[in-house]
Amino acid sequence: MNSQKIKNILEHFDYRLLENPEFKEDSVREEIVLPIIKGLGYTPNKPNQIIRSRNLIHPFVAIGSQKKKIYIIPDYLFEVNEKPSWILDAKSPSESIIKSKNVEQAYSYAIHPEVRARFFSLCNGKEFVLYSVDNFEPILHFQMQALPLYWENLKAILSPDNVFSTNSLEYKKDLGLHLKRLGFDRNTILIFPQIPVTNITQLDNDMFTINVGGATLENETYVATFDFHLDVFRQFKGKIPDEAFESLLKRKKEGRIAFRFPDTAYMIDIECEIGEKLEENDKEIFLPLELKRIIN
Incomplete structure (x- = not known):
C-alpha cells in the first residue's frame, strides 16, 4: 500500500464532522483509526492480530516507595506472532493527545508487565501521535489530513514486518x-x-551528578541520572572513600572533574524527586532526578 491508497481510504471522510459533539471516541475508532490499522497490515486474526480492550491483572506499577495506578485499557493492542508490538488509544476530538493524562495512561499500559510494547500511539481524529517507550518526545505527530505525507514513515515503524x-x-x-x-x-x-x-562527576561549582546503569524496576532495566548540590554532596562523607570525597570537595572550583570507582559500588539509600530540565547529548534525551538527601 502506498500514500495514494491510504489517502483514498480517508478521502471521503468529512473532517467537519469532528466539530460535531455527537462525533465521539467510538466514531473516531470506526471512521478513522480502523482504516489506518488495517492499512498497516493488521487483522482480527493471527499472526498480525488486532486485540481490543485486553484486561489486565495487576492495576499498579511500583516505583520506589510509591505506587502508580494503571489507568485504562487502550482500545487496541497489536501482536505479531503473539508478541505485543504496539498499542493505540482512540480519543474524542475534544481530548488532548499531547502532554496530557491520556499520554500517561497509554504509556502506563504499554510498559505493563503483561504487555511490554515498544510503541504506543493516540489518535483523536484531528491528530495522530506515536511514541516510543524509550524516548520522551513523539516519534511522529501530525494532523490527520496530512496522513498521506506521513504514511510511509508510519508504515516503516509500525507495519508487522x-x-x-x-x-x-x-x-x-x-x-x-x-x-x-x-x-x-x-x-x-x-x-x-x-x-x-560507582562514579561522581562535578558539573560546576555547586552541582554534582552520579549515573547508575542497570537499575531494574518492574523487570525492566533503566539508566538513571541523579543530580545534587554541594550541600547534598557533603552527605557522601563516610559513604565513599575519603580520598574521593576530599578530592572532589577541594577541587570543586576547578571545573568539571569525575571520580570513578571501577572495582567497588558504594550502596546508599536516597530520597529524590523528579527533575525539571530535560538534558540532551548526541545520542539521547534524558531527565535527571534531583537527589535531595541520603537517608542511611
Whole structure:
C-alpha cells in the first residue's frame, strides 16, 4: 500500500464532522483509526492480530516507595506472532493527545508487565501521535489530513514486518523519563534503597551528578541520572572513600572533574524527586532526578 491508497481510504471522510459533539471516541475508532490499522497490515486474526480492550491483572506499577495506578485499557493492542508490538488509544476530538493524562495512561499500559510494547500511539481524529517507550518526545505527530505525507514513515515503524526491527529508534531507557511519563512530578518524594554509586562527576561549582546503569524496576532495566548540590554532596562523607570525597570537595572550583570507582559500588539509600530540565547529548534525551538527601 502506498500514500495514494491510504489517502483514498480517508478521502471521503468529512473532517467537519469532528466539530460535531455527537462525533465521539467510538466514531473516531470506526471512521478513522480502523482504516489506518488495517492499512498497516493488521487483522482480527493471527499472526498480525488486532486485540481490543485486553484486561489486565495487576492495576499498579511500583516505583520506589510509591505506587502508580494503571489507568485504562487502550482500545487496541497489536501482536505479531503473539508478541505485543504496539498499542493505540482512540480519543474524542475534544481530548488532548499531547502532554496530557491520556499520554500517561497509554504509556502506563504499554510498559505493563503483561504487555511490554515498544510503541504506543493516540489518535483523536484531528491528530495522530506515536511514541516510543524509550524516548520522551513523539516519534511522529501530525494532523490527520496530512496522513498521506506521513504514511510511509508510519508504515516503516509500525507495519508487522518492521515493528520489531532494530533501527535508529533504539534509545537507552531513562528512569527520569519513565517516571515523568507515568505522571510523577516534583511534588512526589521517591525513596530508592541500595543505589550503587560507582562514579561522581562535578558539573560546576555547586552541582554534582552520579549515573547508575542497570537499575531494574518492574523487570525492566533503566539508566538513571541523579543530580545534587554541594550541600547534598557533603552527605557522601563516610559513604565513599575519603580520598574521593576530599578530592572532589577541594577541587570543586576547578571545573568539571569525575571520580570513578571501577572495582567497588558504594550502596546508599536516597530520597529524590523528579527533575525539571530535560538534558540532551548526541545520542539521547534524558531527565535527571534531583537527589535531595541520603537517608542511611
